[in-house]
Amino acid sequence: MFDLTGRTALVTGASGGIGRAIAQALSEAGAKVALSGTRENVLEEVAGTLKGETAIVPCNLSDADSVDGLVGKTEEAIGPLDILVANAGITRDKLLMQMKDDDWNDVLSVNLGSYFRLTKSCVRGMMKRRHGRIIGITSIVGVTGNPGQSNYCASKAGMIGFTKSLAQEVASRGITANTIAPGFIESPMTDVLPEKQKEALLGQIPAGRLGQGSDIAAAAVYLASDQAAYVTGQTIHVNGGMAMI
Amino acid sequence: MSDVLERVKKIVVDNLDVDGDKVVESASFIDDLGADSLDLVELVMAFEEEFNIEIPDDVQESIRTVGDAVTHIKAHI
Numbered sequence: 001m002f003d004l005t006g007r008t009a010l011v012t013g014a015s016g017g018i019g020r021a022i023a024q025a026l027s028e029a030g031a032k033v034a035l036s037g038t039r040e041n042v043l044e045e046v047a048g049t050l051k052g053e054t055a056i057v058p059c060n061l062s063d064a065d066s067v068d069g070l071v072g073k074t075e076e077a078i079g080p081l082d083i084l085v086a087n088a089g090i091t092r093d094k095l096l097m098q099m100k101d102d103d104w105n106d107v108l109s110v111n112l113g114s115y116f117r118l119t120k121s122c123v124r125g126m127m128k129r130r131h132g133r134i135i136g137i138t139s140i141v142g143v144t145g146n147p148g149q150s151n152y153c154a155s156k157a158g159m160i161g162f163t164k165s166l167a168q169e170v171a172s173r174g175i176t177a178n179t180i181a182p183g184f185i186e187s188p189m190t191d192v193l194p195e196k197q198k199e200a201l202l203g204q205i206p207a208g209r210l211g212q213g214s215d216i217a218a219a220a221v222y223l224a225s226d227q228a229a230y231v232t233g234q235t236i237h238v239n240g241g242m243a244m245i
Numbered sequence: 246m247s248d249v250l251e252r253v254k255k256i257v258v259d260n261l262d263v264d265g266d267k268v269v270e271s272a273s274f275i276d277d278l279g280a281d282s283l284d285l286v287e288l289v290m291a292f293e294e295e296f297n298i299e300i301p302d303d304v305q306e307s308i309r310t311v312g313d314a315v316t317h318i319k320a321h322i
Contacts, residue, residue: 127287169283 002225005030008078009224010071012061012118013088015042017187018137020049021213022085022220027052029221031083034074053078061088061114062106071121080129081122083224086115087137089155093148104151111155115162119177123170132175133224136163137216140183140239156181160235167233176232180219183239186210207240249296249322250315256291257311260284270312278311288314296322 009026013019014035027033027050034055035043043056055077059070075081089111092103119134126132141149142156160179167177184190184201190210193201202208219236222228237245254268263278274280274288289305292298292314298321300308308314 124290127283128290172283 002029002221002227004083004221004224007031007082007224008034008074008080009083009085010034010036010057010074010081010118010122011085011087012036012059012070012114013137014046015039016087017213018182018185018216019085019087020046021217022087022137024049025214025217025221026083026085026224027054029225031224032078034078036070036074037088061110064113064117067114067117068121070118071125075125080125082126082129082131083133083135084118084122085135085137085220085224086118086159088114089137089139089152091149091152093152095148096150099151107151108155108158111152112158112162115159119162119166123166123175126175127170127173130174132170132173133228134163134166134175134177135220135223136160136177136179137220138179138181138235140181140237140243143181143235143237143245144243163235164233171232174229176223176228178223178228178232179235180216180223181235181237181239182211182216183237183242184210185216186212205240205242207242209240211238211240249318250311252295253292253311253315253318256295257288260288260291268311270310270315272311273309274311275309292318298322 009031011019011023014023015037023033023035032053033050034057035046036057036059037043038060040058047054047056057073060066090107092107094103115136136159138156138159141153142160145153163177163179215238219238257268258265261278261280272278274285289300293300296318
C-alpha cells in the first residue's frame with residue numbers, strides 16, 4: 001500500500017525486536033535499509049532476512065563521536081538519507097531513591113542525546129533535498145510515566161518534545177518529524193514474565209494481547225511514506241488501547 | 246573580487262526568491278529580503294558549498310547583511 005521504492009532508511013537498534021520488524025517492513029515496502037546496532041552478528045542475521053539492498057553500520061550510541069559519524073557512514077553505503085528511525089534505547093530501571101547519576105546520565109545520553117545528534121546530522125541534507133522523514137520510537141511510558149523508570153520516561157518524554165520542536169522548524173522544507181509510542185510489545189523480555197504477571201498485564205490491554213513488532217512497523221512505514229506528508233509533530237500510540245491519549 | 250558579490254547575489258536570489266535589484270550590500274537578509282532564521286541557515290549552507298569554505302556557527306550569527314556575507318567569504322577563499 002505504501003511504496004518506499006528508491007528511498008533510503010537508517011534504523012538504529014535494528015538488532016532488537018521492534019527495530020528488526022521496522023527494518024523488515026521498510027525493506028518490504030522497497031526502501032534501502034541500513035541497520036545499526038551494537039551486536040554485529042545479529043545485524044547480519046537481520047540483514048539476511050531483508051529483501052532489497054541493505055547495509056550494516058555498527059554504532060555505539062553512548063559514544064558521541066561514533067553517533068556523529070553514523071549518518072555519514074550510512075550515506076556512503078546507501079546514498080543520501082530519506083528516513084531516520086531512531087529506535088535504539090536502553091533502560092536502567094531503579095526507584096528514584098536508588099537511582100545513581102550514571103543510571104540517569106546513561107539513559108538520557110543514549111536515548112535522548114543520540115536522537116539529538118543523529119537528527120542534527122541528517123537534517124541538513126534533508127533540508128537541501130526538501131524531503132525527509134524523522135521517526136523517533138518513544139514509549140507509552142513517556143506519556144503515562146511508570147514507577148522505577150523515571151530516567152527512561154524522562155528520555156522518552158524528551159523525545160516527544162524534541163520532535164515537536166523540530167517538526168515546527170523544518171515543516172516548510174518537506175521534512176516531517178513524528179514519534180511512535182509502543183505499548184507492551186512481545187519480546188524476549190515479556191516472554192519470560194511469570195504467567196500471573198502476564199495475565200495482570202493483559203488485563204490492562206483492551207485488545208487482549210501484547211503488541212507485535214509488526215504493529216509498530218506498520219506505523220513506521222506509514223509515517224515514512226509520501227502519503228504521510230501532512231502528518232508532523234505527532235505521536236502515534238500503538239498500544240492495543242492500553243492508554244487512550 | 247566583485248565576482249564574489251555576483252555569486253552571492255545569485256544564491257540569494259535563488260534561495261529567497263527576491264528581485265536581484267534588492268540584493269545590495271547593505272540589504273539585511275531578514276529585514277529587507279524577507280528571510281527567516283531557517284532561510285539564513287540554508288543561505289550559509291549554500292555559501293559554504295559555492296565557495297568551498299566552512300562558516301562556523303558563531304560567525305553565522307554575525308552575518309546579517311549581504312555585505313557581511315561578502316566580506317566574510319572574501320576573507321576566507
